[in-house]
Amino acid sequence: MTRSTRRSVIKAMALTPALPIAAQAHPAGPTRDAIAADLDRYVGFGNKASGGPGDTACGAWIEQQLKQAGAQTERQAFSVPFFSPRRTELVSGAARAAVLPLAIVMPTGGSGLTGKLVRVEPGLVPASGLSGALVMVELPYARWSSALARPVAETVRAVAAAGAAAVLLVTNGPTGEAIALNADGNKAMVDVPAAILAPRAAAPFRALAQAGEAATLFLEGDAGRREAFNIAGRWRRGGAGTLVVSTPRSGWTICAGERGPGLVTWLALARWAGAALPRHDLLFLCNSGHEYENLGSEHALDALAPLPERTALWLHLGANVAARDWHEPGAGRLLPLPSADPQRFLAVGADLLPLAKRVFAGLPGLEMAYPASAGAAGELSTILAAGHRRVAGIFGAHRYHHVEGDDARCVSPDFVAPVIAACKALILGATA
Incomplete structure (x- = not known):
């Protein structure tokens, strides 16, 4: 069966009027x-x-x-899988923001992973210029749920294939908070560290990416099953x-x-x-x-x-x-x-x-x-x-x-x- 997302599920559904409410009352329930x-x-x-x-x-x-x-x-x-974090953040000079690791977690180690910040959008991954970079993927506004949703999975894999050192997903949504994403429980999506950055914390890093500055990603903790x-x-x-x-x-x-x-x-x-x-x-x-x-x-x-x-x-x-x-x-x-x-x-x-x-x-x-x-x-x-x-x-x-x-x-x-x-x-x- 083709995997569906919550946003795509209604596309093929035929809308028909609801029938009248049944004459009898619903069964009694708990208080x-x-x-x-x-x-x-x-x-x-x-x-x-x-x-x-x-x-x-x-x-x-x-x-x-x-x-x-x-x-x-x-x-x-x-x-x-599990990951018990000790340090999970993105740092560049005075800019600092907590991140959520994307499961299955690929830790960076205690010294972190440093690279130039580069911004991309889903479906618009450049053919060059991402090698060694920390790539910020700006997801469109949605009530996100799964990393296997096509706009996420295809972009993350394309960014990793282009040589990115790490992937940072900006999950734009209703709250401005970082939206955790469901993931495969048997294998990591990509073989580079990946994390989720809250939209409300992303502004300084967008500016740093625009200026071609570098940042360091820390995903430090204990991973296993x-x-x-x-x-x-x-x-x-x-x-x-x-x-x-x-x-x-x-x-x-x-x-x-x-x-x-x-x-x-x-x-x-x-x-x-x-x-x-x-x-x-x-x-x-x-x-x-x-x-x-x-x-x-x-x-x-x-x-x-x-x-x-x-x-x-x-x-x-x-x-x-x-x-x-x-x-x-x-x-x-x-x-x-x-x-x-x-x-x-x-x-x-x-x-x-x-x-x-x-x-x-x-x-x-x-x-x-x-x-x-x-x-x-x-x-x-x-x-x-x-x-x-x-x-x-x-x-x-x-x-x-x-x-x-x-x-x-x-x-x-x-x-x-x-x-x-x-x-x-x-x-x-x-x-x-």
Whole structure:
């Protein structure tokens, strides 16, 4: 299957009017306080880098919650890259800025890497003049997510092939912060150091590049691999196919808005489904390794998931299930809104389109369900690539996606509750 990006996914999708809301009420859900408590707990684990302390503690908590809900649980361990930084910055004279290393990290060593600063734009890499340079790649404004997106990957590889000593990606986006980028978990994109520079910190280095000045990049730290794990919770009934509900828990930052609402929705469904769906086998998957291009999801599909023909429904809860929306008055300044970000997509199997449009009616972004055959992003794309067709998945990117500012400000139980209710109605309708 062709890899899609969040920005390209709607190109082939046919827009059709949403159907009327169903006459019956959505199934009852958890209280506002219960949703808030789960959000607070997830946010409280801190940074969720795969295999790190926050991810590991969160996984143990999830495992406990599944057991309390009546599931039989198992862990699936696998290897992920890691980098523990000591010094990660770009320096030239008085100009100094922190950078994010691009995984898999190629350290510079303690003395750093010095070269002339040169600026390029995606698709406009010169044939000469980059040998030994620190090349700044000015990415256009977007809610960036992956280094494998074509404008990023093609430019980074072209710059490295032209002899650059290092690559610096300026991730222009809503917040002005450096946007961490998902990457291959098995091999580095290029064999030179690469890092991400925040747009709000880039101005002095743009001027230095214009003047032909040099800078030194420091990516100093400990690099290697460590163990991460997926969590599976099962209810075995030997019945009418398996309902699978999956969500990632890992990511580059606190991931409050990126992961929190999806994980809390997933938990609510796990606590509910055991009693609500007595005829079906249930499999609830919570994956690590997400930021390494869905590495955990691929392991889960290989060893934990049912065959497509045994799957009654696979519901995947990806990024931006119910994060806060913000006004953008400019200059990287954001003003919070009391509503969910509509830049979230709902993709479903063709036979589920009428049901999905009915039960998600009124939820901004999600009310326009699309056929999954037109494309998907994130872990839903790996599920589709494995042959599953009776699927439903939510994915997107809110304004603080993949940045350090993705904290408790980005979530509210009021945004999550209607998604829980709609997901329950979708599951009941799809498995009836």
